[in-house]
Amino acid sequence: MHACELADGNRWEKEIAKLAIKKLSPNDEIGIIGFDWGGHKWHLPLQEIRNRQRAMFGIVDRMTPGDMPDFDTPLKMAYDSLTESKRQLATKHIIVITDGDPQLSNYQLLASMKKAGVSLTTVGVATHGVNEDGKLREMAAKASRGGSFHKVISPKALPAIYIKETRLVSQSFVATNRFVPQLLLRGGPTEKLPEQLKPLYGYVRTTPKQSPLVEIAIGGPQLGEQEFPILAYWHYGLGKAIAFTSDARSQPGRPAWDRDWASSDIYSKFWEQVVEWSLRPTETGRMTMMTEYNDGKVKVIVDARDDNNRPLTDLILRGGVTSPMVKDDRKQE
Numbered sequence: 001m002h003a004c005e006l007a008d009g010n011r012w013e014k015e016i017a018k019l020a021i022k023k024l025s026p027n028d029e030i031g032i033i034g035f036d037w038g039g040h041k042w043h044l045p046l047q048e049i050r051n052r053q054r055a056m057f058g059i060v061d062r063m064t065p066g067d068m069p070d071f072d073t074p075l076k077m078a079y080d081s082l083t084e085s086k087r088q089l090a091t092k093h094i095i096v097i098t099d100g101d102p103q104l105s106n107y108q109l110l111a112s113m114k115k116a117g118v119s120l121t122t123v124g125v126a127t128h129g130v131n132e133d134g135k136l137r138e139m140a141a142k143a144s145r146g147g148s149f150h151k152v153i154s155p156k157a158l159p160a161i162y163i164k165e166t167r168l169v170s171q172s173f174v175a176t177n178r179f180v181p182q183l184l185l186r187g188g189p190t191e192k193l194p195e196q197l198k199p200l201y202g203y204v205r206t207t208p209k210q211s212p213l214v215e216i217a218i219g220g221p222q223l224g225e226q227e228f229p230i231l232a233y234w235h236y237g238l239g240k241a242i243a244f245t246s247d248a249r250s251q252p253g254r255p256a257w258d259r260d261w262a263s264s265d266i267y268s269k270f271w272e273q274v275v276e277w278s279l280r281p282t283e284t285g286r287m288t289m290m291t292e293y294n295d296g297k298v299k300v301i302v303d304a305r306d307d308n309n310r311p312l313t314d315l316i317l318r319g320g321v322t323s324p325m326v327k328d329d330r331k332q333e
Helices: 009-023 055-062 072-082 107-116 128-145 155-173 264-280
Strands: 029-034 041-048 092-098 118-127 148-152 217-222 226-236 237-243 287-294 299-304
Touching: 009 029, 009 128, 009 155, 029 055, 029 072, 041 055, 041 072, 041 237, 072 107, 072 118, 072 287, 092 128, 092 226, 107 118, 118 128, 128 148, 148 287, 237 264
Parallel strands: 092 118, 118 148
Antiparallel strands: 029 041, 217 226, 226 237, 287 299
């Protein structure tokens, strides 16, 4: 962020920075670089948003954007952080808000950004003429394919620009790196899978439902402290649900994320298990069972009826509970 010469411009910059934080998902990362006494610095170091929105808003409110002398230093700072291998970012995007005065001399950096897939959007706020506009447009074009330049005359246009640009980053829930999924639980749809699974080449980053009924059977890569499921399943009322966060689209000549699975002998067996497990069991029509979760407790509801479809109220039922950590068929009654 660069000092804005529009009327009340710095306040507008802060408002749209907070809007970006609000629009991104908790798993997205955001950072803000500005010029302050002593040089360029990370006012908000690049980090996952998670539940830190309120704290981030406070940091933005305390910022005092200065008159940035050059683009080289902040672009290099952003590029270095975004391309750290440990982050495994699927989408890497930089937004520069400026009046166009700072100079850029390191054009090789723009080429490096383009090669690494770091896209750049430049926002010219109250620029001083066509030369500055042309420079900002050229920066965006050289740094990324289809790079965007926005010329802003009225601050009222800034929120719409930021909403559009943050949508690009919000796609970062799609990860397309090769990884080996981990079999965490053998049972249900994963009962016959081998211990060592074949690699996958992409998945959708998501988090499991907050319910003790949810079992994470196959885990994906860990990003920081966040773990992402590849396959999770749970009971829902009388039914069952399965979520698989990779894909099943590979065909001869058209490989997809599951290409190594599709070419192995486990592929058809795996999907047969998934479909078979998700089907409701055959019922006699005289007894049904469903579960409900509320306030940390699981309630099991059994509806039993006689041959005349009248409720049976004098049954004595015995139930068993199997822990997902138990490897054999032992149950606790």
